[in-house]
Amino acid sequence: MRLNIKNLTKRYKDKVAVDDLSVSLQSGVYGLLGPNGAGKTTLMRMICDLSRPDEGGIFYNGQPIRKLGEEYRKVLGYLPQNFGYYPSFTVRRYMEYLASLKGLNPNFSKRKIDELLETVGLAEYSQEKISSLSGGMRQRLGIAQSMLNEPDILILDEPTVGLDPSERVRFRNLISTFSQDKITILSTHIVSDVSYIADEILLVQQGKLRYQGNVQQITSGVRNKVWEALVENQQADVAKEQFVISNIHHTTRGTVMRIISDSCPFPGAKVVEPTLEDAYLYYTGEESGEQL
């Protein structure tokens, strides 16, 4: 199973959302990382054939996905960022409705719906209206619907939004179990989710693929570039202007800063082991913000 993305470009008026992006994907979990507006959602939509590229193409096992049409959609599972639902539908009715759209046999879909609702912890809410569910529950329902047809290609756009820590752990385990012999692409702002389950990271910035590699490879690239220093509060304000800061922790002795810099930022600063979050900040040059 292979998904080839070749020289993909997508423009919105004067903005280039995806810029000459090429990547070849095989079975495994791919974490799509990048700041807001980097082109992640546009890329995912093009992989789902929801949006047409201006240049380049996407090929599934050597065949252009646009030509494959419903044969391609048969192997596709997708959770969009803004996952909508009909307010009058119950959880089970919604799953049954989507199973019918996915062209599934009624007996198979019944079995699969029971299994998935159990897995995502919504079995006891199957007769509840979707509108009465919490945000996290709706997100779990979205994840369940994307797996209904046991897709070979699973695309999840911000799947962990609204999930509490235990739900996120459950989600990670579910993806790890599900994604054997499948291509799973997940985009998230929560770097730790990606670092736990992704076999490979795709770092996208300004529509371009900036980095591709596993967590070890990507973090080894910033080895000796992540520093920790105890500074005075005034110094901390200056440092914020000069360096990319991965973490700030105020203590009674001063401010402990985790700084990303090619050279030693302060006398006495010591090199620390980099994390995926540090690597992300190094490659994108972004400040640590809420989205992380």
Next chain:
Amino acid sequence: MKQNKPHQKFTSMFPVPETDAEKKQAIIDKAKKLLTLNTKYTGAQLNFVKYQLLSISKIFWVLQFFCFVYLLLNSSSAKGMDDIQILFLTIVPIMTFYILPEMLKSRIYHTSETEAVCFYSPEKVIATKMVLISLSNISVISVASLICGFNLQFNIGELLCRGFIPFNISAALSMIVFNFFRIKSSYAMLSVSTVLTVALIQLRYTTILLTDAWFAVFIVSLLFVTLAVTITKTRFGRIREVYYEAEY
């Protein structure tokens, strides 16, 4: 007891090489996957139609029922074809009120993205829904025309054509709104549908529909609805793109 010797002799002609357990398991898994694939999609078409039918708003079915009853009750007091035409022009637009909301439903509730990656394309979903709604409308018009025709000794063919005039116009207008207007809220959708319905009801005293020109009007309405279907079919690919891009 069965005599197995001939079979043994036959199978011994094709020796199977010994293989390790892992390879055997891999073959079993592949066979299981193929068997599942065969059963995974059987009976899907009927299931798809069933759930499209179930997804149509309950209000639509209630409206169909009341319109049918109203048509029957009032047609018995009709004195001539003009009265029947006025009745059709009053009731049929109400019956077709739900065409536009059903066409726009997935756009309004933001489900189009999830649905568009499913095996059955949005084109097929909308086409199926329109066929189901139209069949229901056409059935009501046909049954009411047949009953009227028999009871009041009117020409059934003429009654059917007169009944289909408002249906064709309403369906065509709904498709044109669907193609050319980007309606994003349920209030806007219901308002547009109400305006269309009221505008069509206002046609009920239009002289041309009440005179002998009814057949020409029917043919024009038929051409109008055919044109609307062709436009929808041609433009759908582009519209689909516009929907998703709008949410970007």
